Structures are given as C-alpha cells and as structure tokens.
Amino acid sequence: MNAGQFKVFRDIAQLQSVSRGAEINHVSQSAASQMVRNLEADLGIALFDRTTRPLKLTSAGRMYFDASRDIVRRYEEMRAQIDALKGDLVGAVRVASIYSIGLYEMRRIREAFEELHPQAQVHLEYMRPEKVYEAVSGDQADLGLISYPTATKKLRVIEWRTERMVLVLHPSHPLARKRTVEVEDLAGLEFVSFDPGLSIRKAMDRFFRERGLHRNVVLEFDNIQMIKEALTIGSGVSLLPERTVRQEVTEGRLVTRVIDAQELVRPVGIVCRRGKTFSPTASAFLQYLRDHPRD
DSSP: OOHHHHHHHHHHHHHTOHHHHHHHTTOOHHHHHHHHHHHHHHHTSOSEETTSSSOEEOHHHHHHHHHHHHHHHHHHHHHHHHHHHHOSOOEEEEEEEOGGGOHHHHHHHHHHHHHHSTTEEEEEEEOOHHHHHHHHHTTSOSEEEEESOOOOSSEEEEEEEEEEEEEEEOTTSGGGGOSEEOGGGGTTOEEEEEOTTSHHHHHHHHHHHHTTOOOEEEEEESSHHHHHHHHHTTOOBEEEEGGGGHHHHHTTSOEEEEETTOOOEEEEEEEEETTOOOOHHHHHHHHHHHHOTTO
C-alpha cells in the first residue's frame, strides 16, 4: 500500500461509499473496489460489512481506518514540510464552498491566485452547508467557505467578511417604486425563502420574530440560484446578500432595495481543521482570501 491507496481507503470509509471515495481521488469505482478486495485478501479478513447500506466498517475495518487516517495525516504533513523547504508553491489546495459564495466570484479569485502562483491549483467544489463541514472535518477539503460559520471540536472558524442583506424583488413589484423600504413594509408580503434547516433561514426567521412581523413564505429552496429564478418570474420577494444578485440587477431582471436603517448582514467565514498542518499552497491561498475579502 502506498500513501495514495491509504487515502482512498480512508475516504471510502469516511464517506461510506466506494463510488464517492473513488470520485474525490480521481480513480474509477472499479479500481477502488479492486483495491479494497486486494487489501482484504492480503489481510485475510473483511474490512467492510457489505450487507448494510451505506457501507459500514467491521471491527477490523475500524482498526485499519484509524491507522490509515494517521498514515495519511503524517504523509501530508511531511509533504507540506518538504514543499516549504523548496520555497515554491506547488500542488493543490482543496476548497469546499456553499453555492451562494458565487461561481463567478470564486472563479476570479482562483484565476488571480493561480496567475500569481503558476504551479499551484485551486480545486473548488460547491456543496450544501452540512457537506462543507463534513468535507473539512473528514479532510476531503483543506478549507471551507460558509455563511453563519460555527466552530466545533474539530473545526475552527476564521472570520472573512460580512455581506449586506437587501430586499430583492421583480421590477414590477409595487415596492420597487420606493428607494428605501421600511421594515414595516415587509409585513404580510409573499416571500421566497430558504429551506427551514439552513442557518440563513433561521437568521431571517429571527429577524422577523424580533420585530413582531409576519411574512407569508410561499416557496422554499436550498440555494440562492433557485430563489433568484423564482423572483425573476414574480413569485414573491426575498432577503438576499446584495453581492449575490449584482448580475441580475445589472441585466434589469431584478431590483434591490435597502431596508431603512437596519444593519442586516450575513457573516461568511472560513472553516478549517484544528491543528491541521497546511501545505504552503493552502497557507498561501488562505492568506490570499483574508487579504481579498471583497474580490
């Protein structure tokens, strides 16, 4: 077994899926399955209980998983130290991000960083908030970009930026004629909102509850893109980070209005594993993000 094979096994065990473990390691599912079969044949014992879905580790599998996780961690720390000695930024940084950070924004950040460091790569994957936490906790990602970040025993939070929230609506909506919208104007409106389990939805619910206002949620989605699509056909109004609707406003498909003097913001942070030894590339990208919070 080489370090790469230990990593494939670790990821299959963490994700409880051969296909997903193979995918993030850029190998075929058949190759990953064969690797596990060869390993079990060599050890003479089953490492996975294949009678359950998702996959579960056997007692022997848990022992092997603990060892694999430690081997991969030590190997990655050693590679990071060697790369630091070379002085050049070489290799990839893995970033997991929620969808609403913005494909266009992150593409510009990635391109700018890679232009500064031609031998470095930023591997960016978009996913739901809970999957961002899982990816960073399980070391499938070096950094996670998430709104309303929460620290855990495994993860620490680095403050990145706050984003102003604005009322977003179709140009034909009556409130579009007002330059500034009072909080009381929101009472009783039909809202397109986020799914109830998301942190941003909980923050919005708290905002209305603290002001004793009722809103009529007519549609719920788990991402900003779907909310914007609903707004462009006049399905209601929404509260969204201003920077996420700039393109639609420029194109005239949506308009935004500031909500009187209320400081309604969405905090966005960077999460990473506590005690993790970053590669020089990951450290440099983290610093680049901190130096360019508004790019």
